[in-house]
Amino acid sequence: EIVMTQSPATLSVSPGERATLSCRASQSVSSNLAWYQQKPGQAPRLLIYGASTRATGIPARFSGSGSGTEFTLTISSLQSEDFAVYYCQQYNNWPPGGIAFGQGTRLEIK
Amino acid sequence: QVQLQESGPGLVKPSETLSLTCAVSDYSISSGYSWGWIRQPPGKGLEWIGSIHHSGSTDYNPSLKSRVTISVDTSKNQFSLKVTSVTAADTAVYYCARLGRTGASAGTLDSWGQGTLVTVSS
Numbered sequence: 142e143i144v145m146t147q148s149p150a151t152l153s154v155s156p157g158e159r160a161t162l163s164c165r166a167s168q169s170v171s172s173n174l175a176w177y178q179q180k181p182g183q184a185p186r187l188l189i190y191g192a193s194t195r196a197t198g199i200p201a202r203f204s205g206s207g208s209g210t211e212f213t214l215t216i217s218s219l220q221s222e223d224f225a226v227y228y229c230q231q232y233n234n235w236p237p238g239g240i241a242f243g244q245g246t247r248l249e250i251k
Numbered sequence: 252q253v254q255l256q257e258s259g260p261g262l263v264k265p266s267e268t269l270s271l272t273c274a275v276s277d278y279s280i281s282s283g284y285s286w287g288w289i290r291q292p293p294g295k296g297l298e299w300i301g302s303i304h305h306s307g308s309t310d311y312n313p314s315l316k317s318r319v320t321i322s323v324d325t326s327k328n329q330f331s332l333k334v335t336s337v338t339a340a341d342t343a344v345y346y347c348a349r350l351g352r353t354g355a356s357a358g359t360l361d362s363w364g365q366g367t368l369v370t371v372s373s
Contacts, residue, residue, distance in 0.1 A: 175360075196359075235310065245297075
């Protein structure tokens with residue numbers, strides 16, 4: 142079972158600044174890593190897949206990088222609507238095999 | 252744009268079976284894709300439950316596998332979730348979603364329902 146660990150649990154950043162969120166896998170997931178954004182009372186929204194490809198309609202200020210076990214989501218020039226909880230998800234060898242989420246990083250306004 | 256909508260009882264008694272349905276619109280399930288269930292306990296993170304391919308093959312979270320069944324009804328364009336022997340720990344918002352099927356997106360959750368809260372309590 143692959144365990145996903147996100148850091149930090151909470152990140153405080155000022156609007157207009159850059160945010161960097163990390164995700165680590167307990168074993169290699171190649172580039173089979175996605176990022177989601179979740180706002181209060183809403184379902185998660187897919188931001189990034191394949192570690193670095195933006196999903197349809199996602200602004201260019203969102204970027205993903207990494208492979209293997211270490212991944213990063215970067216949000217350049219934070220907008221007010223970007224303050225939310227972010228989850229990483231691995232889907233290596235699916236199907237079959239597991240899909241697993243990280244525990245989330247809460248991005249809050251500083 | 253595919254639409255997904257969960258439905259089912261909002262309250263289930265301990266030891267009973269939780270049953271939810273996800274209705275899919277603006278896309279025919281039998282045309283392809285896999286369809287999944289995810290849950291989120293109040294104030295906590297996301298937990299993968301499992302998925303079903305339109306052909307009927309399934310994949311479950313090992314930690315839930317003994318209690319979970321996911322099925323598909325292509326005639327009604329919907330898929331369903333059953334969780335047996337529920338406890339308070341199964342209280343969560345339950346989401347249905349579509350999984351991507353091509354290349355690097357296979358296994359990602361590209362469309363989600365709005366979620367439905369299921370509370371396990373006597």
